[in-house]
Amino acid sequence: GEMINLLYRAQEKEQLFLCYQPQVDLKTRRVVGVEALMRWDLPGQGIITPGAFIPLAEQTGLIQPIGEWALLTACRQAARWREMELPPLRMAVNISVQQLASPHFSQRVADILQKTGLPPRYLELEVTESVAYRDIADFPMRLNQLKKLGVSISIDDFGTGYSSFGRIKLLPVDRIKLDIQFVRGIEISAYDRAVADAVIEMAKGLKMKVIAEGMETTAQLEFLSRRMCDEVQGYYYFKPMPAAKIEKLLRENCPVR
Ligand code: G
Ligand code: G
Ligand code: MN
Ligand code: NA
Numbered sequence: 571g572e573m574i575n576l577l578y579r580a581q582e583k584e585q586l587f588l589c590y591q592p593q594v595d596l597k598t599r600r601v602v603g604v605e606a607l608m609r610w611d612l613p614g615q616g617i618i619t620p621g622a623f624i625p626l627a628e629q630t631g632l633i634q635p636i637g638e639w640a641l642l643t644a645c646r647q648a649a650r651w652r653e654m655e656l657p658p659l660r661m662a663v664n665i666s667v668q669q670l671a672s673p674h675f676s677q678r679v680a681d682i683l684q685k686t687g688l689p690p691r692y693l694e695l696e697v698t699e700s701v702a703y704r705d706i707a708d709f710p711m712r713l714n715q716l717k718k719l720g721v722s723i724s725i726d727d728f729g730t731g732y733s734s735f736g737r738i739k740l741l742p743v744d745r746i747k748l749d750i751q752f753v754r755g756i757e758i759s760a761y762d763r764a765v766a767d768a769v770i771e772m773a774k775g776l777k778m779k780v781i782a783e784g785m786e787t788t789a790q791l792e793f794l795s796r797r798m799c800d801e802v803q804g805y806y807y808f809k810p811m812p813a814a815k816i817e818k819l820l821r822e823n824c825p826v827r
Contacts (some may be wrong), residue, residue: 574630576612577623585611589810592819593662593781593803596795599825603610603660603801605696606644607810609634624666633666638678640664645693647813652688656820662694662724667704669695677714685718690720693775696747697723699731701736710740717742724781729765742805746773750784753804770797802815 580586591605610618627633641663648661683690695716700726703708713723724745725738729752748769755762759827766782773780782794785804794802807826808819 573623574626576630577610577627577632577636580610580612581636583647585613586636586639587611587812588640589812590647590816591803591810591814592808592809593660593801593817594798595801599827600657600823601659601808601819601826602801603662604661604816605810606640606647607665607666610638628666630670631668631686633668634672637664637666637669638682641679642682642686645682645688648692649686649688651817654817656817657823658692659690659816659820660692660694662696664696664726667698667700670701670709670712671734676712676719679716679721680719683721691722694724694745695721696726698726699728699733699738699809700794701725702733702741703731709755710742713741727783729769743776743778745779745781747803748780748782748799750804752784753782753784753790753794756793758789763793766793766799768799770794770799773800774798 588606588607589609590606592601593603593605594600595602608620608624610623624633627636644663648659651659659731683693689727697713701713718721722741722744724747725743726747727749728746729749737790746769748766752762752769756766770780781798781801781803782790782799783803785791785794785802785806787806791802791806
């Protein structure tokens, strides 16, 4: 309907932009990465968050051009920050299953890295757990192709999908993102604490890093620090913010409390 036509034109009208949410290393308490998060500035409607339009973009195939725009924009931004000689920063970009299923995707990533000059080790691609169990394409092969470019791979929303360890084993995963629902439950649910604990331990055993999503409270911070979770991303430290604010943050380069 109407929404899809508006979204179709959003890109050429330059209504889309990216915000970046810092990711904090729990040992050094410094910002070591950011996740790029899309926003849509639709005149008369205000800023629309991706939850309200990404599903539509996925259903209609628009995610291909929009997702590619996000990847290019994020890499360009990360390359610019490197030129400014700010402290090193990982750039995490969300990738839809549809993008990964496209046979040209790894070539497009290679082109974008070349065009922007971003060293591949600074780019992380976030895929959801569903790449482990969806059989629509050869995802292990595709992720391995991407790994060969030198980028890293993280599994988003971990703990909410239907994957099995037998399938995840086939994927070259560098980092697991513990889903926000388990982080939210840390103070109130023994079940969620046990899941958070198990995911952190599992990641360590499998030589993967783990980042907790959506950390909002001191109690969560204390729990995650005690359990030696590697990194956190959440409103407790930082909300998603425009590029200029990230720049300021990096320039100051102070540890967070
Ligand atoms: O509305 P909210 O901000 O909660 O939505 C976040 C969701 O949108 C997350 O699932 C996130 O992965 C997704 N998302 C944000 N930016 C992008 C993007 O650039 N590409 C893709 N494919 N998904 C994105
Ligand atoms: O699915 P994905 O992890 O890509 O989406 C990240 C989403 O989580 C973004 O929409 C981001 O704004 C949101 N988010 C990040 N930190 C917090 C937090 O501390 N609390 C809540 N409620 N949402 C958060
Ligand atoms: Mn994500
Ligand atoms: Na998530």
